[in-house]
Amino acid sequence: MTHRYFVRSSLALTLAGLFSSSALAAGFQVNEHSANGLGRAMAGQAAKPENASILATNPAAITAFDKSEFSAQISYLNPEVDIRGESTATTAVGPVTLDASEEDVAKSAVIPSLFYTSPVNEQWSWGLGLFSNYGLATDYSDSYNALNFADEAEITSITVNPAVAYKLSDTLSLGLGLNITYADAKISTSIPQGVAPYLGNPALGNLTMVEMSGDDVGFGWNVGAFWTPSEATSVALSYRAETQLTLEGNIYSDLGVLNPDLGTLYNQGGSLDLNFAAITELAVDQKLDEKWSVQASVNYTDWSTFDKLEANLDSGYDLLLKQEDFEDTWRLSAGVTYIMNDELTLRAGYAYDDGAVSRAHRSLSIPDTDRHWVSAGATYSLTKDTSIDAAYVYIKGREANVEQQRAIGPVVTNLTATEHAKAHILSVQINTRF
Template identity: 45%
Template structure:
């Protein structure tokens, strides 16, 4: 029976969130789905409806009503992407003369922490706090890359502090609402190709802090079935900082870059097929069409267009199963298909987005009635795609990019 959580309990590991985040091979655009280890084990199928631990409120705040005592959670996810580019580049000053532009493993690995707290207020109200990250990107091609005017350095780090409340409207319907404090730090840089001495053309480092919101609803029409819907708003950032250049003195000044983190929605369902087996599924939509271009606005009023992005809205579909082996052990399995947010025309070396398939598995070990540990792993198989990109200096890269990723997560769960 799907009732208020009798699943693994959560232990708070820490409140520090945000890290240099790995390249977007693990999710479309530069989105992060890695909010919980139990969710990772089922490829995040059913996340807006599952209430198996406190990390559930990170996806749908309405799930806070599933807990009848204080629950805390903390964990960390290790993301190891393997992103490669194969191809050549031709310069405007030497057309028809190709230079090697291969680069292997140009996206660094990363550790992404998370923490959650849920406390009932009374029979109908509860509140919670989520500390995690929803977006991140890091690519670095090095100072000896022959196509560094196309792709040199790009990094986006986000931190999300998200208090929320949940209300049990009836025995079958719960509502949730949260407010997000989002801090973002970013670095974007381009340089001359290594064969042209590799001088820095432009580098901008900036940050901003702003607010967003999220909401959700759960509906449980029977003891066996629960449906959840969650929505997270877009977040508008103006990343302000300093710009530097080895070549253009007027670039050495303050500047800013506008960046919109997209809205997203998820519809999920879980169904308890037998006392031991629970099936789950999700459809997730992200409004990536808001990510149109990158342009630096300098303090003196001058603007410098970096590149067109022209992302598309995308969908992610997942199915999973959870099996209670015995009172101590629970196993999870899942598979997901994640659509690319970038059309073939706008693929780039710095964000070489592709369609990808997730293969996930994990387990929970219940140490006692209060303490448990979640472990999960995922392999993401990214499609190899063709890329043709032209820089503002007239350099043309022609080749392919391919990205896989290995993800490993662990969480500790506790209830008081």
């Protein structure tokens, strides 16, 4: 009875929180699925089935459990993304330079997840996960002098992932999952207050240039293999296929006050194609002795399928919002796990996370760059069947330059800026088996 109440309460928490995500990983990827995994920077995650959260990275590994497993995780992500730069406007009275610096443009977020797995018999197991793989939230203040490049950008998603796994032998298992993903996105630009006087009317400041929002449900799949050639070694290979979404919604603009034709063009229904990239992971977990083990992962994300943000309007007009041209990325991670005693396990890890955005297409709306992860975590066993995981992750992004140009009527603005990014992640997870 206690287990059932705990599961219901955790489910309610997850459904309430999953729609508020923020990312400081490649592109707009979210890695906050597992507190025990975050404790070693997600190294070896697909090859180390410690609890039900393994389902997010490798469905085949759920055959390692001989009892039903339940995990509920919650992470607090506190990104610190600052912009230092200036915007030069070419106006009728000559060039005008405006400060384009802003602090904390990325929103903090609470990111929960839920997992349940259960064996059916000695060969078959099944499971269900609720989590987010992609999310983004940036928001610039009303006084920011480069709002025509970025005002607000938000992508939220939730994936429901049922999965089954089959144990082919004592050493090899295969798994298959279905991904049902709901996504909601919004992107907008506005007229900066500092530019509005040069358009002939200071009251134009903060009027929306373009705002596009929409949502959709997409379907995908994921597979995995889990191989244990010896009691000391586990190897995993997993693949989560691309999810293609067509976000149906509306486009809105206040530009009709400048040009009635623009008001007619921009205020109507439309759709936006958005692809969530495919992810491949090769992972290894190697036991050194009864207490020490090391983990490693190589992750490859097929970001090159995300080439542009283009609104397809109901009128038949295609409006290019942003040329993205993302690049495929690699993520390399290594970790260590130490079993101190029957109650306490310690972890640490490091990861290098490749940025998906090239310098030529780096923008204020998706502040992406290469990152270094350093993490530490622990598991404390409350009882034989129940444990608590905790982790802390520090992420430091490489300084990145941003150069963009955009016209607002007769005024052409050129942005030159530098992004500075770091983040702190705190994660807690409870696991129980029954």
